[in-house]
Amino acid sequence: MSEQVDQGRRTWVAIACGAGAVGGVAAAVPFVSTFQPSERARAAGAAVEVDIAAIKPGEKLTVEWRGKPVWIIRRTPEQLAELPKLDPELADPKSLRKPDELTPEYARNGWRSRKPEFLVVVGICTHLGCSPSDKFTAGPQASLPNDWAGGFLCPCHGSTFDMAGRVFKNKPAPDNLEVPPHAYLSDTRLIIGEDKKA
Amino acid sequence: MAEFKQAPADAPAAQKFLTWIDNRFPLTKLWNDQWGQYYAAKSFNWWYIFGSLAMLVLVMQITTGIFLTMHYKPDAATAFASVEYIMRDVPWGWLIRYMHSTGASAFFIVVYLHMFRGLMYGSYRKPRELVWIFGCTIFLALMGEAFMGYLLPWGQMSYWGAQVIVNLFAAVPFIGPDLAILIRGDYVVGDATLNRFFAFHVIAIPLVLLGLVAAHLIALHEVGSLNPDGIEIKDKRGPDGHPLDGIPSHPYYSVHDIFGVAIFLTIFSTIVFFAPELGGYFLEYNNFIPADPLKTPLHIAPVWYFTPFYSMLRATNDLMVNVIAAVIALATVSGLLKGRFGGVGKLALGVGALVVIVLLKTFDAKFWGVVVMGGAVIILFTLPWLDHSPVKSMRYRPGWHKGVLGVFVAFFLVLGYLGAQPPSEAGNYVSQIGTLVYFGFFLLMPWWSRLGEFKPVPERVTFVAH
Numbered sequence: 001m002s003e004q005v006d007q008g009r010r011t012w013v014a015i016a017c018g019a020g021a022v023g024g025v026a027a028a029v030p031f032v033s034t035f036q037p038s039e040r041a042r043a044a045g046a047a048v049e050v051d052i053a054a055i056k057p058g059e060k061l062t063v064e065w066r067g068k069p070v071w072i073i074r075r076t077p078e079q080l081a082e083l084p085k086l087d088p089e090l091a092d093p094k095s096l097r098k099p100d101e102l103t104p105e106y107a108r109n110g111w112r113s114r115k116p117e118f119l120v121v122v123g124i125c126t127h128l129g130c131s132p133s134d135k136f137t138a139g140p141q142a143s144l145p146n147d148w149a150g151g152f153l154c155p156c157h158g159s160t161f162d163m164a165g166r167v168f169k170n171k172p173a174p175d176n177l178e179v180p181p182h183a184y185l186s187d188t189r190l191i192i193g194e195d196k197k198a
Numbered sequence: 199m200a201e202f203k204q205a206p207a208d209a210p211a212a213q214k215f216l217t218w219i220d221n222r223f224p225l226t227k228l229w230n231d232q233w234g235q236y237y238a239a240k241s242f243n244w245w246y247i248f249g250s251l252a253m254l255v256l257v258m259q260i261t262t263g264i265f266l267t268m269h270y271k272p273d274a275a276t277a278f279a280s281v282e283y284i285m286r287d288v289p290w291g292w293l294i295r296y297m298h299s300t301g302a303s304a305f306f307i308v309v310y311l312h313m314f315r316g317l318m319y320g321s322y323r324k325p326r327e328l329v330w331i332f333g334c335t336i337f338l339a340l341m342g343e344a345f346m347g348y349l350l351p352w353g354q355m356s357y358w359g360a361q362v363i364v365n366l367f368a369a370v371p372f373i374g375p376d377l378a379i380l381i382r383g384d385y386v387v388g389d390a391t392l393n394r395f396f397a398f399h400v401i402a403i404p405l406v407l408l409g410l411v412a413a414h415l416i417a418l419h420e421v422g423s424l425n426p427d428g429i430e431i432k433d434k435r436g437p438d439g440h441p442l443d444g445i446p447s448h449p450y451y452s453v454h455d456i457f458g459v460a461i462f463l464t465i466f467s468t469i470v471f472f473a474p475e476l477g478g479y480f481l482e483y484n485n486f487i488p489a490d491p492l493k494t495p496l497h498i499a500p501v502w503y504f505t506p507f508y509s510m511l512r513a514t515n516d517l518m519v520n521v522i523a524a525v526i527a528l529a530t531v532s533g534l535l536k537g538r539f540g541g542v543g544k545l546a547l548g549v550g551a552l553v554v555i556v557l558l559k560t561f562d563a564k565f566w567g568v569v570v571m572g573g574a575v576i577i578l579f580t581l582p583w584l585d586h587s588p589v590k591s592m593r594y595r596p597g598w599h600k601g602v603l604g605v606f607v608a609f610f611l612v613l614g615y616l617g618a619q620p621p622s623e624a625g626n627y628v629s630q631i632g633t634l635v636y637f638g639f640f641l642l643m644p645w646w647s648r649l650g651e652f653k654p655v656p657e658r659v660t661f662v663a664h
Contacts, residue, residue: 032380035394041384062492067386069492123492127564129365130358131494143620155496156362157512158621170516174562 047193049185052118060134062123065192069123069131070180072190079136079163080116082149086162091169092176102126104195107179112164120182120192121165127173130156136163152177232419237444238451239425241659245319246423247458248312254459255305256411260404262298270350272396274389277352278488296474302344303480304466306503309337313578317603320590321424327582329421332414334578339410341575343403344503346395349387353485354495360387360395362498366511369565386491427659428591434658443659479618497620505617506610507571510636512621513629514567521630522566523555570633577640584643589655596650606639 048065055061055074062069087093095103095112106114113119123131132152140146143153144160152161157172165177181195205217220226230236269288271280284291313333316322322330349360364387368378383390422432422441431441445451475481479502484495500508530551534544558566592600609632616625616632 035380035383037379037382037384038390041388041390045385064492067384067388067491127365128362128369130362130498131492133494133496143622155494155620156358156498158626172512172515172564172567174564 045193047191050190050192051188052190053188055118057117058136063192065122065180070192071119071121071123073119073121073163074117075111075119075163079150080111083162083164084110086149086166089168090162090166091171091174093166095166095176097175102175102178104179104181106195110164112166112176112179114182114184118190119164120179120190121177122180123177125154125156125159125173126167126175126177127154127157127159127171130154132159132161132177135160232415233452234446234448236419236447237431237441238423238447239427239431239441239443239659240445240450241425241427241443241661242423242451242454243426244458245311245315245426247455247462248308248315250455251308251458251462252305252312253411254462255301255308256407259298259301259305262294262301263400263404265294266298267400272350272393274352274392274489277350277392281351293470296470299481300466300470300474300476302347303476303501303503304462305340306344308462309340310503313337314607317581318592319424319426320428320585320587320592322582323424323428323585323590324582325421326418326424329414329417330582331579332410332417334575336407336410336414337578338575339403339407341504343399343407344501346399346403348501349392349395350399351485352392352489353482354487354489355482355485355498357387357489357491358494358498359500360391364391366568366571369562369568371561371565374565388491424590425659426591427593427656428589429655429657429659431659443661499618502614502618505615506613506636507574507617509613509617509629510574510633511567511571512617513626513633514563514570515626516563518630518633519558519563519566521634523558525634526551526554526558574633574636577637581640581643584640585647586644587647587652589652591655594653594655596652598650599647602639602646605635609635 045066048063048070050061050063050072052061052072052074055072057074057076058079059074061072063072064070095108099105099108103112111119112121125132132154135141135144135148135153136150138148138150140148143158149162151163152165154160154173159171159173160168161173161177162168165179167173167176180192182190182192183195185191202221203217205214209217216226266284269280269284269291271277281295284295286292288294316330316333345359345363349356364378364381367381368374370377379385381391382388383394422430422444425431425443431443434442436442469476469480475483482499482501484498487495499505530547533547537544537547587595587599589595592603613629613632613636616629619625
């Protein structure tokens with residue numbers, strides 16, 4: 001091979017390679033974009049109206065909102081009385097972490113809801129998205145501490161939440177359960193997904 | 199181009215045809231390079247069967263998979279029913295489906311044993327680093343293939359397993375939530391997710407897998423297989439230029455492998471015909487319930503082959519992050535005191551460790567759980583550079599090295615067991631110890647692998663004719 005290098009040609013080869021690479025990356029954009037949620041998926045996020053008259057104290061109703069389970073729990077006075085006592089064992093008792101995402105202003109209180117009696121939370125664990133199971137009965141039981149006061153246990157990785165959806169310390173889940181935007185249209189009708197109409 | 203060959207005039211028609219082909223395509227050359235005249239040590243023991251078996255299972259998975267796609271429907275509304283349709287209404291559909299589901303577990307059993315063989319005899323040591331790296335990439339691709347395939351039956355375990363794993367990506371700081379949406383194609387696991395996982399499972403990943411398998415074999419046949427003694431047979435050649443301790447793979451290892459295949463298929467068929475669910479380990483019971491986005495089954499666990507890594511994910515809570523930070527601090531202090539490197543290196547070490555510890559405490563334990571789980575697979579890639587033992591094979595390493603390998607394997611199995619169990623406090627502590635042992639085995643290897651009394655390595659392979 002000759003020692004001489006045609007610098008002019010080498011520059012053009014480099015420019016052509018660079019332009020080709022830019023073109024290749026640009027061509028990848030539409031392909032990667034197809035991974036995004038489709039227009040149909042984006043549109044399917046309407047608010048849900050629920051009649052809560054039939055829920056008895058200590059019971060839970062699950063409704064679907066944006067494909068996720070939303071729980072409406074009517075707490076008993078005993079369950080509400082337990083909540084303040086648990087504060088030292090909780091990771092974020094005052095709902096201070098990511099408040100804009102997880103806890104709307106009207107739920108940043110000791111019971112995390114508009115009305116103390118009714119808790120409205122998205123039933124998806126903040127760890128990896130499983131739906132926790134009801135463990136409303138107090139007392140020792142499998143996978144739970146002996147002084148259990150009632151709440152939720154995530155079957156996937158063992159995170160525990162109290163009756164206000166607040167996560168206990170030293171569990172895989174970093175955050176409390178999300179309180180969705182919600183409002184009372186009347187005493188017995190609840191809307192989930194909007195909080196402006198109240 | 200090679201010169202044009204001419205078969206003798208009186209040669210049989212088959213030989214003339216082969217010559218015709220060889221003049222146009224290197225068929226005989228390929229066969230001889232890759233198998234027919236590929237010299238392997240004659241001292242292989244039964245640990246060397248798993249490579250061939252992995253190849254067999256790959257072919258079986260592709261064949262059964264093609265036939266399953268002819269009846270399966272990748273649609274959230276009909277997927278579950280279409281699998282039941284294959285099981286009940288398609289003639290012999292149950293057999294194809296059970297072969298495919300059992301084949302998935304068989305693939306991992308065979309691959310885990312294949313990797314353990316490598317660990318035992320040092321098959322990853324120079325010059326076989328790329329063979330090992332291609333192999334680890336195959337393992338990674340296989341995990342993706344298995345995970346995406348598991349969503350397709352659209353049962354409860356399919357759904358919630360995918361939900362958990364996709365949410366792993368959401369734990370990545372800053373870009374995580376958007377990344378998870380990009381993977382799912384929706385705000386929750388849904389029809390879009392199922393449809394794209396189908397595309398990945400049936401075409402994208404299998405193509406990558408086939409390419410990687412070809413690269414793995416080409417690299418292996420370039421450097422040559424190692425043997426249980428961990429010595430290079432190419433160093434001792436006979437007058438014909440072939441290794442004295444080697445033997446052409448065909449027919450010797452062809453016959454060996456066919457015998458191994460017969461034993462494997464006996465066990466495989468027994469499972470397919472008599473226990474295709476294998477007590478809930480190969481097919482989980484909850485997966486016979488259609489996916490319900492509103493209710494997670496009471497006990498969810500991944501399929502057995504993912505459970506060791508899943509245990510490590512579960513083990514990483516705030517306590518574990520503190521332990522990891524403490525271990526890094528200790529390692530740094532000992533590095534600063536005993537390290538044989540200059541002031542700049544020590545400064546870099548100190549600053550680096552401080553940054554890592556600050557990051558550990560900044561991001562959620564959840565994110566570090568994902569890092570630990572991913573790291574447990576990625577760390578395998580670095581093995582050729584972690585092992586500093588002067589001999590390759592466990593046979594000639596100090597007795598306690600076998601003990602270290604044994605403890606590693608035992609903890610890997612314990613992690614696997616715990617990952618299949620519901621979460622418990624005691625189990626979590628054991629998983630945390632197991633996670634430390636797993637990473638300790640690799641990260642401390644540059645030190646422990648050179649300690650102890652090594653035995654003399656023989657000149658020629660240990661082989662008794664039979």
